[in-house]
Amino acid sequence: MPAYKPPHIPSSEITPEHIYLKRRTLLAAGLAAGATFVTGAGSGEANAATLTQAEALKTVPGPFPKPKRAETSFEDVTNYNNFYEFGTGKADPSRNSGRFQPYPWTFEIGGMVQKPQTVDIETLMTKFPLEDRVYRMRCVEAWSMVIPWVGIPLKSIIDMAEPTGSAKYVAFEGVVRPKEMPGQSGFGQPMPWPYVEGLRLDEANHPLTIIAVGLYGKTLLNQSGAPMRLVVPWKYGFKGIKSITKITLTDTQPPNSWNLLQPNEYGFYANVNPNVPHPRWSQATERVIGEDGGLFGGGKRIDTLMFNGYGDEVASLYAGMDLAKYY
Template sequence: AAALSAVESKYKVDEKPTPIKDVTTYNNFYEFGLDKGDPAANSGDFKPLPWTIKVDGMVNKPGTFDLEALIKEFPIEERTYRMRCVEAWSMVIPWDGFPLASLLDKVEPLGSAKYVAFETVVRPDEMPGQKGFFQSLDWPYIEGLRLDEARHPLTLLAVGLYGETLPNQNGAPIRLVVPWKYGFKGIKSIVRMTLTDQQPKNTWQVTNPQEYGFYANVNPAVDHPRWSQASERRIGESGFFGASRHPTLPFNGYADEVASLYAGMDLKANF
């Protein structure tokens, strides 16, 4: 990973960041395998550079953008966010990136665009989880946001963590970070974004609609069918004996910023 020059930002939670060793060895990235250690172990052959992102659909100025040019164009900010996985564990991660809104402004979404759909790269030769007769998910991995969620100042396209470019296992070279949503919304190694008026069918919702929805807002009041979401294990902080459980906060602690996006919505039905 190469050093990134990032500027401080006001988005910095006042909690101890999770050690980088844990952030880079405990990952869900099924393209590289199902175990938490697989992405770190199996992503050595992945080549994140050069990289381009195609932005198409309902926009005035569609295009294919070179990642290194984007990093030069937009100031890279350092933002320390809470990260809450749907599996009831959490981390605190110092990301480096730029707001998704910056890129959206550049392509000028049409008035009719309501959603953004995201797509992960498919490279079976470099991603062992996409190869072979047993495949865990349908590729490519798909995610989506409502346009107002995508434009929200908290929504980040991360290109690094801890001041260096993203390790392969964390979604190199560019990934989404939406801190008030469960981690699976943070799609990794993005190659395409499409502006659309149809709600995207995200991978986990398609795979298991009883357990995973489109919105996936962190919500301690709505249980996962197989476990409670009321509390979370903070990775790196809890040892073997003093398991440190934190209460899970509505919208992962970002309610002041984002709750208004969902005013009047039934969050139990739209989980």
């Protein structure tokens, strides 16, 4: 697939971030004015207000140190994305996601659990402390960013439903809204919908794994996976399913969309491994987004780290596994 080349836009014509965010917040507030509020299962508490996009979040420090690299800018993080529900180009998500309405939002937790339930995302965000987590994120296409996420440990969410002893995997399913997501409608769709992903239960329960509800201290924008997405920092980016509607505990390995689409290129585990090349490019180095070349070309290249630099924390999960075979 040829690289996307955006039109040149003079810097004088680019809307400053603070003005853009204020406009998005006002628009979202207007859309939400007539919304019906949904309460989390068993909470019995109605929400006093509906969240808006780019709303500031109250956070607490996460338990892991920041990567040594500088954080990628907010503009780069929110304008260079893979989110095929809005199009296959890197600029398509920010360009085509304006009609998507992420609030109000509920998701299901079910499968091999004692307490299946439907959860309201806003209720969930008041139930658990929202942690600042700065993670180095690596895309399988050989580029990387350092992103300050705001999230909730996935284990905390899973434990709400009390998994049974037979559960071994966690399956995820994304939203299907073709009227709001142009990549899901018309001819030439890039993949079957909904987007699906999965983790082993021990991976899902690892303290590094979070459900992100924001970045840079604000609620997620549409192009970043609003209102909730998976973040697993030692894996390639396609594992980070966005706009999640279902979390299911199961005893069998669940399907994941890219493996279904191209099994010879994308495996279930997707652990960052510089020693295993992708069939069409090397994984030994990565382009640092936003440094020495901008978003869409050139760029500083650095060595890719095993497990994306999180080997001390996660290598024990894969002791004895052939990581070239289980890619």
